[in-house]
Amino acid sequence: MGQDVIFSPFPLKSCRLRNRLGVAAMTRMSSPGESIPRKDVLEFLVRRAANGAAIVFTEGIVTDYESAQGYPRQARLLTQRQIDAWKPVVKSIQDAGSVAIAQLFHCGRVAWPEVNPAGRIIAPSAIAPKQKNPLTGKPYPVPDEMSRFDIEHVVQGFVETAKGAMAAGFDGVEIHGAHGYLITQFLSTYSNGRTDDYGGSVENRFRIARDIIRAVRPVVPGERLITFRISNWGIADMEVSLFQSREEWQEMIRLLSAEPVDVISVSTYEFDAKAFGTDKTMAGLTREVTKMPLMVCGKIFDRASCEDALRDADIVLSAKSMLLNPNWVEDVRQGKKLPSHKSAEANVAYTETPLP
Numbered sequence: 278m279g280q281d282v283i284f285s286p287f288p289l290k291s292c293r294l295r296n297r298l299g300v301a302a303m304t305r306m307s308s309p310g311e312s313i314p315r316k317d318v319l320e321f322l323v324r325r326a327a328n329g330a331a332i333v334f335t336e337g338i339v340t341d342y343e344s345a346q347g348y349p350r351q352a353r354l355l356t357q358r359q360i361d362a363w364k365p366v367v368k369s370i371q372d373a374g375s376v377a378i379a380q381l382f383h384c385g386r387v388a389w390p391e392v393n394p395a396g397r398i399i400a401p402s403a404i405a406p407k408q409k410n411p412l413t414g415k416p417y418p419v420p421d422e423m424s425r426f427d428i429e430h431v432v433q434g435f436v437e438t439a440k441g442a443m444a445a446g447f448d449g450v451e452i453h454g455a456h457g458y459l460i461t462q463f464l465s466t467y468s469n470g471r472t473d474d475y476g477g478s479v480e481n482r483f484r485i486a487r488d489i490i491r492a493v494r495p496v497v498p499g500e501r502l503i504t505f506r507i508s509n510w511g512i513a514d515m516e517v518s519l520f521q522s523r524e525e526w527q528e529m530i531r532l533l534s535a536e537p538v539d540v541i542s543v544s545t546y547e548f549d550a551k552a553f554g555t556d557k558t559m560a561g562l563t564r565e566v567t568k569m570p571l572m573v574c575g576k577i578f579d580r581a582s583c584e585d586a587l588r589d590a591d592i593v594l595s596a597k598s599m600l601l602n603p604n605w606v607e608d609v610r611q612g613k614k615l616p617s618h619k620s621a622e623a624n625v626a627y628t629e630t631p632l633p
């Protein structure tokens with residue numbers, strides 16, 4: 278691989294990424310009351326842009342005031358005050374030469390009842406994750422199986438939040454279809470036991486993702502971006518492979534590629550792990566069946582791992598290295614020896630300690 282692939286630009290519609298390194302979405306749980314993140318949390322995103330990140334994803338932004346919130350103090354982008362709080366942040370990210378994307382999030386069954394404004398947890402089927410909620414030590418409640426009304430309501434929440442993101446000036450939105458939250462719960466037979474046209478075949482399980490993409494696209498103007506994040510793992514019952522085979526994964530990617538999204542973002546636990554008993558990575562298997570621009574994330578921490586990851590994808594996203602090291606982009610450029618951070622180190626993200 279040529280020396281400068283990491284620092285070569287990448288065109289994405291009207292956006293030009295100045296290099297191949299981005300800030301992955303990170304929930305900070307810093308938004309009490311009005312669902313507006315703390316000032317230092319917003320400034321953190323601007324600083325990463327100023328320090329060279331080509332694209333910055335926001336934390337998962339909750340898509341409605343009913344059942345979408347899964348963690349305390351999450352952000353929203355539905356009211357004028359919330360939009361006004363993000364506007365200068367988005368502008369500063371863009372002025373620093375970076376691209377700003379708002380991630381749209383619905384927790385589904387991975388919910389914390391006390392923080393759920395509707396007092397009602399919804400999911401494709403009335404099946405709870407097996408493990409307990411690590412943050413409360415209590416079992417996750419059994420969710421209500423979503424009605425057609427619920428499905429339409431959830432879709433509308435994504436649309437309204439995308440409108441909020443556009444009003445705040447974002448370059449695009451990301452539909453969070455990864456990590457075992459609501460959309461993944463529909464995609465995977467592990468959590469979707471429906472017998473209507475939102476369950477069963479791959480095509481049916483994909484249907485809510487399709488509904489959301491098609492409903493969001495008209496409010497995200499053509500030159501702005503829709504990225505779709507997808508993974509084979511979920512935050513609860515992490516050891517479970519959410520898709521059964523290479524064929525099932527690739528069928529899902531084919532369906533996704535036929536929709537009006539601009540980027541597929543593959544989130545892995547470890548980017549270079551071989552997937553589904555093949556000798557290919559998740560990103561490699563994805564690339565086999567799509568021509569869409571690809572992003573990849575998961576334990577990418579230094580120059581060598583960035584270069585490796587870019588063999589199967591166009592853009593590398595990092596969470597923990599971006600979180601903990603303000604100079605990560607420059608350190609990668611210089612090929613510095615860098616650590617692969619442990620999950621526990623990232624817990625600082627949820628404290629009030631301002632990050633460098």
Ligand SMILES: Cc1cc2nc3c(=O)[nH]c(=O)nc-3n(C[C@H](O)[C@H](O)[C@H](O)COP(=O)(O)O)c2cc1C
Pocket residue numbers: 301302303304305335336337380453455456506544545574575576577594595596597598623624626627
């Ligand atoms: C503090 C923290 C918060 C996170 N919040 C989100 C989130 O809101 N949305 C999301 O898609 N992923 C979230 N993630 C997952 C990361 O985006 C990423 O996929 C994961 O940390 C693996 O990448 P890494 O090895 O570079 O850390 C979060 C990770 C961390 C460390």
